[in-house]
Amino acid sequence: MKIVVTGGAGFIGSNFVHYIYSERPDWQIVVLDALTYAGNKENLSGLDDNRVQLVVENICNPEAVDETVKDADAVVHFAAESHNDNSLHTPWPFVETNIIGTYTLLEAVRKHNIRFHHVSTDEVYGDLELDDPHKFTPETPYNPSSPYSSTKAGSDMLVRAWVRSFGVQATISNCSNNYGPYQHVEKFIPRQITEILEDRKPKLYGTGENVRDWIHTEDHSSAVLAILEKGKIGETYLIGANGEKNNKEVVELILELMGKNSADYDHVNDRPGHDMRYAIDASKLTKELGWQPVFTDFSKGLENTINWYKQNESWWKPQKQETEEKYKELGR
Numbered sequence: 001m002k003i004v005v006t007g008g009a010g011f012i013g014s015n016f017v018h019y020i021y022s023e024r025p026d027w028q029i030v031v032l033d034a035l036t037y038a039g040n041k042e043n044l045s046g047l048d049d050n051r052v053q054l055v056v057e058n059i060c061n062p063e064a065v066d067e068t069v070k071d072a073d074a075v076v077h078f079a080a081e082s083h084n085d086n087s088l089h090t091p092w093p094f095v096e097t098n099i100i101g102t103y104t105l106l107e108a109v110r111k112h113n114i115r116f117h118h119v120s121t122d123e124v125y126g127d128l129e130l131d132d133p134h135k136f137t138p139e140t141p142y143n144p145s146s147p148y149s150s151t152k153a154g155s156d157m158l159v160r161a162w163v164r165s166f167g168v169q170a171t172i173s174n175c176s177n178n179y180g181p182y183q184h185v186e187k188f189i190p191r192q193i194t195e196i197l198e199d200r201k202p203k204l205y206g207t208g209e210n211v212r213d214w215i216h217t218e219d220h221s222s223a224v225l226a227i228l229e230k231g232k233i234g235e236t237y238l239i240g241a242n243g244e245k246n247n248k249e250v251v252e253l254i255l256e257l258m259g260k261n262s263a264d265y266d267h268v269n270d271r272p273g274h275d276m277r278y279a280i281d282a283s284k285l286t287k288e289l290g291w292q293p294v295f296t297d298f299s300k301g302l303e304n305t306i307n308w309y310k311q312n313e314s315w316w317k318p319q320k321q322e323t324e325e326k327y328k329e330l331g332r
């Protein structure tokens with residue numbers, strides 16, 4: 001089995017590479033990644049070159065994509081511009097990578113008849129009211145809010161059309177918010193941990209009542225593998241682990257776990273168009289494919305994540321200053 005993992009040098013993609021490296025020891029893995037600001041070769045360290053190859057190319061380049069995927073058995077597509085705040089500042093790279101990049105991959109897997117799994121987000125469904133008794137299901141209508149989520153929604157639609165019109169052998173997954181080691185310091189949880197490590201205060205957008213449905217990145221990886229191997233072609237699976245928490249609770253827990261006063265954070269300007277709540281109903285995945293999350297204790301998972309950032313300053317430090325300069329420009 002030879003598998004191409006796009007975006008395999010990013011946060012979730014590299015976790016998936018490590019996961020299949022140990023879970024499927026006879027698989028060859030090719031990582032196709034442009035190494036943007038979000039990609040890091042170090043995320044793949046410790047893996048045997050005989051089994052894992054890194055191809056540094058852009059998924060919008062049709063020749064490079066064709067050459068890389070042509071003899072693969074499957075492509076798992078993680079590569080994306082992934083941060084909402086960046087998409088509100090400069091939307092174009094999101095349109096380019098998320099839509100044109102996905103189109104380019106779809107054309108290549110169509111030509112060579114290769115199994116495709118598309119990794120997407122729950123944000124394509126828009127947001128829920130805090131008191132809505134329903135969660136997102138695969139039947140929830142698409143209603144994205146930001147340039148990021150709308151380009152991910154567009155990429156999902158391309159995959160659906162390529163399945164129906166051209167018979168491409170694809171599945172889609174829409175996952176909730178991931179946390180864990182190796183997440184870029186622009187994202188909520190690592191930003192707060194590293195602000196505290198740099199003796200500054202965490203920064204909560206608006207009132208902090210917005211709810212995210214947290215899942216450990218390794219549970220996302222195990223779900224993607226289950227869908228790749230057992231999922232039904234043409235189907236969409238939602239991935240989540242019943243981890244709803246509001247942002248204020250999360251900031252307070254981070255402060256507490258780091259031995260600080262849990263009220264010691266700042267409220268900063270809210271994100272424009274800020275989605276209120278995401279919540280996933282993953283019953284299709286659990287019932288049909290028998291998948292279950294393993295990291296169900298959020299406090300424990302968060303503590304391990306904090307310890308990882310404490311021990312890996314050399315990994316996050318080079319990204320930190322530039323990230324905070326971007327936030328200063330956005331007033332957040």
Ligand code: NAD
Pocket residue numbers: 006007008009010011012013032033034035036037038039040057058059060077078079080081082083097101119120121122152174175176177178179184
């Ligand atoms: P990330 O930003 O950490 O990593 C993205 C990776 O893609 C990087 O290695 C980057 O170099 C690469 N990349 C970007 N543009 C590229 C291009 N044009 N060509 C080739 N490579 C390119 O992202 P992440 O948080 O690991 O997210 C991975 C996927 O999972 C994305 O598709 C995202 O939409 C989806 N997702 C993320 C979350 C989350 O909480 N982070 C939740 C649900 C779904």
Ligand code: TDX
Pocket residue numbers: 082083084085120121122123176177178186187188189191203204205206210211212247271
């Ligand atoms: O400093 C901050 N303060 C703050 O209150 C930051 C960076 C964020 N927030 C809030 C905004 C969100 O309500 O925290 C929440 C989480 O923010 P992000 O980490 O930026 O994630 P989100 O916008 O929810 O999107 C994430 O989950 C879905 C990923 O970045 C996406 O790639 C994924 O699709």
